[in-house]
Amino acid sequence: xxxxxxxxxxxxxxxxxxxxxxxxxxxxxxxxxxxxxxxxxxxxxxxxxxxxxxxxxxxxxxxxxxxxxxxxxxxxxxxxxxxxxxxxxxxxxxxxxxxxxxxxxxxxxxxxxxxxxxxxxxxxxxxxxxxxxxxxxxxxxxxxxxxxxxxxxxxxxxxxxxxxxxxxxxxxxxxxxxxxxxxxxxxxxxxxxxxxxxxxxxxxxxxxxxxxxxxxxxxxxxxxxxxxxxxxxxxxxxxxxxxxxxxxxxxxxxxxxxxxxxxxxxxxxxxxxxxxxxxxxxxxxxxxxxxxxxxxxxxxxxxxxxxxxxxxxxxxxxxxxxxxxxxxxxxx
Amino acid sequence: xxxxxxxxxxxxxxxxxxxxxxxxxxxxxxxxxxxxxxxxxxxxxxxxxxxxxxxxxxxxxxxxxxxxxxxxxxxxxxxxxxxxxxxxxxxxxxxxxxxxxxxxxxxxxxxxxxxxxxxxxxxxxxxxxxxxxxxxxxxxxxxxxxxxxxxxxxxxxxxxxxxxxxxxxxxxxxxxxxxxxxxxxxxxxxxxxxxxxxxxxxxxxxxxxxxxxxxxxxxxxxxxxxxxxxxxxxxxxxxxxxxxxxxxxxxxxxxxxxxxxxxxxxxxxxxxxxxxxxxxxxxxxxxxxxxxxxxxxxxxxxxxxxxxxxxxxxxxxxxxxxxxxxxxxxxxxxxxxxxxxxxxxxxxxxxxxxxxxxxxxxxxxxxxxxxxxxxxxxxxxxxxxxxxxxxxxxxxxxxxxxxxxxxxxxxxxxxxxxxxxxxxxx
Ligand SMILES: [Cu+2]
Numbered sequence: 128x129x130x131x132x133x134x135x136x137x138x139x140x141x142x143x144x145x146x147x148x149x150x151x152x153x154x155x156x157x158x159x160x161x162x163x164x165x166x167x168x169x170x171x172x173x174x175x176x177x178x179x180x181x182x183x184x185x186x187x188x189x190x191x192x193x194x195x196x197x198x199x200x201x202x203x204x205x206x207x208x209x210x211x212x213x214x215x216x217x218x219x220x221x222x223x224x225x226x227x228x229x230x231x232x233x234x235x236x237x238x239x240x241x242x243x244x245x246x247x248x249x250x251x252x253x254x255x256x257x258x259x260x261x262x263x264x265x266x267x268x269x270x271x272x273x274x275x276x277x278x279x280x281x282x283x284x285x286x287x288x289x290x291x292x293x294x295x296x297x298x299x300x301x302x303x304x305x306x307x308x309x310x311x312x313x314x315x316x317x318x319x320x321x322x323x324x325x326x327x328x329x330x331x332x333x334x335x336x337x338x339x340x341x342x343x344x345x346x347x348x349x350x351x352x353x354x355x356x357x358x359x360x361x362x363x364x365x366x367x368x369x370x371x372x373x374x375x376x377x378x379x380x381x382x383x384x385x386x387x388x389x390x391x392x393x394x395x396x397x398x399x400x401x402x403x404x405x406x407x408x409x410x411x412x413x414x415x416x417x418x419x420x421x422x423x424x425x426x427x428x429x430x431x432x433x434x435x436x437x438x439x440x441x442x443x444x445x446x447x448x449x450x451x452x453x454x455x456x457x458x459x
Numbered sequence: 460x461x462x463x464x465x466x467x468x469x470x471x472x473x474x475x476x477x478x479x480x481x482x483x484x485x486x487x488x489x490x491x492x493x494x495x496x497x498x499x500x501x502x503x504x505x506x507x508x509x510x511x512x513x514x515x516x517x518x519x520x521x522x523x524x525x526x527x528x529x530x531x532x533x534x535x536x537x538x539x540x541x542x543x544x545x546x547x548x549x550x551x552x553x554x555x556x557x558x559x560x561x562x563x564x565x566x567x568x569x570x571x572x573x574x575x576x577x578x579x580x581x582x583x584x585x586x587x588x589x590x591x592x593x594x595x596x597x598x599x600x601x602x603x604x605x606x607x608x609x610x611x612x613x614x615x616x617x618x619x620x621x622x623x624x625x626x627x628x629x630x631x632x633x634x635x636x637x638x639x640x641x642x643x644x645x646x647x648x649x650x651x652x653x654x655x656x657x658x659x660x661x662x663x664x665x666x667x668x669x670x671x672x673x674x675x676x677x678x679x680x681x682x683x684x685x686x687x688x689x690x691x692x693x694x695x696x697x698x699x700x701x702x703x704x705x706x707x708x709x710x711x712x713x714x715x716x717x718x719x720x721x722x723x724x725x726x727x728x729x730x731x732x733x734x735x736x737x738x739x740x741x742x743x744x745x746x747x748x749x750x751x752x753x754x755x756x757x758x759x760x761x762x763x764x765x766x767x768x769x770x771x772x773x774x775x776x777x778x779x780x781x782x783x784x785x786x787x788x789x790x791x792x793x794x795x796x797x798x799x800x801x802x803x804x805x806x807x808x809x810x811x812x813x814x815x816x817x818x819x820x821x822x823x824x825x826x827x828x829x830x831x832x833x834x835x836x837x838x839x840x841x842x843x844x845x846x847x848x849x850x851x852x853x854x855x856x857x858x859x860x861x862x863x864x865x866x867x868x869x870x871x872x873x874x875x876x877x878x879x880x881x882x883x884x885x
Contacts, residue, residue: 411768437767445669
């Protein structure tokens with residue numbers, strides 16, 4: 128009798144191997160990120176210590192460049208699962224969360240019971256990758272950010288964008304079902320209060336130290352895509368006349384910003400990765416802290432269009448012009 | 460009846476200045492410049508704040524004197540507009556018109572648009588055709604963090620096709636009947652940090668912009684409360700021509716054109732009832748554009764308009780839900796125009812105390828009933844002779860209801876509901 132079951136057992140064994148293999152195939156897209164320190168140069172010879180992410184090919188490598196905001200993490204249309212393998216070269220523990228995407232969260236508490244990290248931590252100098260996985264990535268624009276001591280670590284620069292389109296077709300596609308675009312750009316707003324960064328760099332941040340918390344937060348630098356505006360900055364090519372251009376607005380700063388594009392109106396199609404049932408045509412908008420908004424523009428004339436923050440954060444530590452201006456170029 | 464309105468307009472009796480302003484004229488329309496061609500100049504000047512301070516301001520004007528905010532431009536949908544712009548400021552400046560497709564000629568090329576040089580030496584011409592009706596904004600497109608703060612802002616109203624000021628049945632904000640109104644009011648919100656203005660007056664532009672921004676004045680139509688409750692073109696405010704007093708009769712639809720010309724969010728809050736937001740940035744909130752009407756309108760009692768943006772809202776008030784007859788009717792009395800039938804003839808829920816047991820606020824008419832002026836003790840100023848109902852409208856960021864730390868003031872005005880016997884002039 129037993130021999131009769133051998134083929135069945137073999138079949139079961141094969142199936143279990145397939146079953147094991149399947150999660151790997153469905154594990155979709157994975158990224159190796161290294162959290163590390165970087166010094167950012169700002170106008171006027173100001174150097175600010177920031178914490179950012181570098182994209183690596185494998186755990187333990189250090190060939191990538193640490194940037195802030197971190198690398199754009201693209202989830203292909205066909206994939207539902209995103210995995211980040213984290214290598215932590217910062218002086219303290221960190222973690223990664225993505226507001227708006229579901230994940231199994233395992234918060235870590237301090238001895239007094241307060242939450243230190245929203246989910247499992249990656250220790251400083253970890254010797255093997257700590258994985259963060261999201262199994263149900265819907266199309267949209269999201270922010271990945273540190274889930275540890277966010278009052279300090281978000282300001283230090285641990286954030287980046289996750290984006291996924293409903294469908295892709297060359298440089299275009301559908302950002303959401305039936306919401307078409309021909310080209311796309313992420314427009315990432317962030318801020319720097321150099322006092323906090325200097326305190327962290329000098330280990331003078333924390334209870335009983337020079338800077339105890341972000342309570343006295345006063346941003347002096349206002350950045351788009353990791354850069355403050357300076358006279359003579361080149362324009363960012365975003366597409367051509369007759370195209371529908373998707374701008375994915377993201378705000379990782381602590382303040383609300385109000386992006387406006389001089390000479391154009393925008394069609395707001397989604398916020399926080401959730402498509403609007405009725406898109407809104409607007410010339411103004413608010414982009415609160417940690418908000419994402421997807422907007423479409425369709426310029427009918429070639430040229431340079433200036434995007435700016437109507438909250439008027441348009442200086443670099445008090446010198447103008449600066450801050451959140453960004454030239455966008457539209458070709459014929 | 461007009462004398463009644465004079466008295467009503469003196470409602471802000473809690474603010475003593477009003478007592479000395481008996482020459483007020485009721486005015487319930489949005490004043491501005493109508494036409495298709497405008498000559499605007501940017502000028503320096505001063506404004507008065509609600510507690511009596513004087514602030515150095517830059518503003519747009521069509522006349523010899525600076526004004527704040529700039530003239531409200533009242534345009535017709537589809538009619539091309541030309542604005543000839545000169546600059547009497549000490550620095551280059553310009554105008555941008557969000558939502559309009561603008562051609563700029565003359566002057567010099569700036570970051571956003573063509574700029575006029577200081578000293579009136581050149582002229583920039585901005586032309587555009589407003590293709591859709593609604594509420595718009597204009598402001599400086601030069602060195603905006605300084606110049607918008609200094610006061611270079613203004614409102615634009617585009618009348619829809621078929622609008623005729625002489626025919627109230629055509630008073631729509633948009634093409635659709637969902638935007639019909641009986642009275643319209645402008646609520647243009649701004650804020651100021653007066654330290655910046657002092658430094659600019661001394662020519663210290665770079666010091667001015669390096670200040671940690673901390674506004675202490677908040678404005679409706681360029682005035683702080685209580686001055687918001689005085690009428691348009693009041694002689695006490697030669698550079699602040701626009702008031703912010705809202706008047707209506709029960710049952711009327713009041714169109715609020717709310718503009719955030721400042722940089723901060725100002726949660727504008729109405730007492731008395733919710734309003735319905737029917738448009739944002741001059742786009743009717745509708746599921747099928749041009750067809751469905753404002754079926755996506757939003758009912759709310761507080762709205763924070765995006766900086767640089769506009770909202771249109773309809774406010775309606777009948778006294779619904781009061782639970783007593785606001786006219787003091789008996790059940791057999793005929794109803795008033797616009798009266799909510801649910802409460803007709805219902806008695807006032809408390810026994811009104813004898814005169815000697817009351818303290819009299821300056822605004823008390825002598826009775827709790829609309830349009831019923833009761834007995835008042837000798838010496839009472841009698842400021843509410845028409846016996847209207849008053850509701851405070853203000854920024855729900857309560858900090859913004861002061862003038863440099865002095866309450867009441869700031870981004871605040873009053874709605875007065877008047878009995879139908881008192882006409883509201885347009
Ligand atoms: Cu209130």
